[in-house]
């Protein structure tokens with residue numbers, strides 16, 4: 001998977017930008033705050049239609065404007081033009097100038113893996129941030145995963161609404177609740193299966209990746225789910241048992257909306273016991289394992305972005321990561337310090353200097 005060109009219009013600090021990338025290594029350098037992350041963010045948005053650092057798409061629009069457009073030519077087996085347009089009216093995506101009405105059809109096309117310095121944050125946050133990590137990665141691989149997620153969330157909302165109503169006015173149609181419960185279980189089990197399968201594949205690779213970078217350590221991911229090892233009948237019975245508690249609480253107390261993943265390093269839960277460094281490294285290993293999972297499933301490596309990793313890792317570990325890269329992986333590295341990049345790498349890389357809201361190929 002290679003992105004050949006990128007064209008930005010009113011994206012973050014860029015008014016108009018046209019770039020042509022190398023198939024292999026692209027190095028984006030410049031001082032702090034000049035717009036390096038903005039550029040890789042644009043590539044990310046082109047792939048997944050969403051940013052990794054804001055939930056509000058409007059933040060992507062250059063201040064003082066009403067819309068932004070990210071365009072790129074991407075080669076997989078064929079070369080196609082992709083386009084994401086964000087405006088006050090919402091988001092539109094196009095492939096070869098044709099509007100794609102379902103985002104899920106677009107999102108699974110361009111695959112991308114991003115490593116950034118603040119990865120350990122997911123350990124300080126609620127399980128939802130770790131589910132988000134799973135959701136982003138699995139939706140790149142399985143277009144129908146997003147559809148199941150959307151359906152699940154829709155039913156969950158309806159079911160919660162029903163439970164609150166039942167509490168307030170006591171009028172309850174058991175039949176309607178059972179329909180909702182069964183639908184929830186049906187979609188939930190699909191989501192559970194996709195997550196289980198993905199985590200299994202990651203687990204087969206993650207210790208190896210961790211050791212390739214950090215030299216020692218056994219890393220595994222444990223998947224916690226209310227639906228684990230249960231048949232739909234068993235899950236349904238559980239909901240029946242919980243019914244009165246759910247009515248009192250006014251919400252669905254069990255389901256894949258409570259799923260979590262636990263990272264275990266040498267037998268210890270690193271979310272609880274790990275240092276910042278270990279937590280960060282664990283997520284890096286997860287993402288590098290994912291690179292291989294995508295390659296296995298899709299037949300091609302995803303685009304890899306290493307954003308400002310020099311601020312997060314020492315030279316030796318960076319070297320170990322770079323060693324894992326091969327010519328099949330189109331890579332984007334952003335840095336403030338060109339001097340920290342291995343000379344051999346620099347020679348073959350395409351270099352871009354970011355300055356004054358512009359990017360110049362060097």
Ligand SMILES: Nc1ncnc2c1ncn2[C@@H]1O[C@H](COP(=O)(O)OP(=O)(O)O)[C@@H](O)[C@H]1O
Pocket residue numbers: 011012013014030031032033034035036037038039059060061062063
């Ligand atoms: N919507 C926006 N419109 C204009 N400028 C923006 C917008 N969002 C961010 N910026 C600018 O982008 C800069 C930060 O860019 P960033 O890519 O994070 O820098 P770095 O090179 O350190 O990675 C800041 O100067 C900020 O003012």
Ligand SMILES: [Mg+2]
Pocket residue numbers: 036037038308
């Ligand atoms: Mg940055």
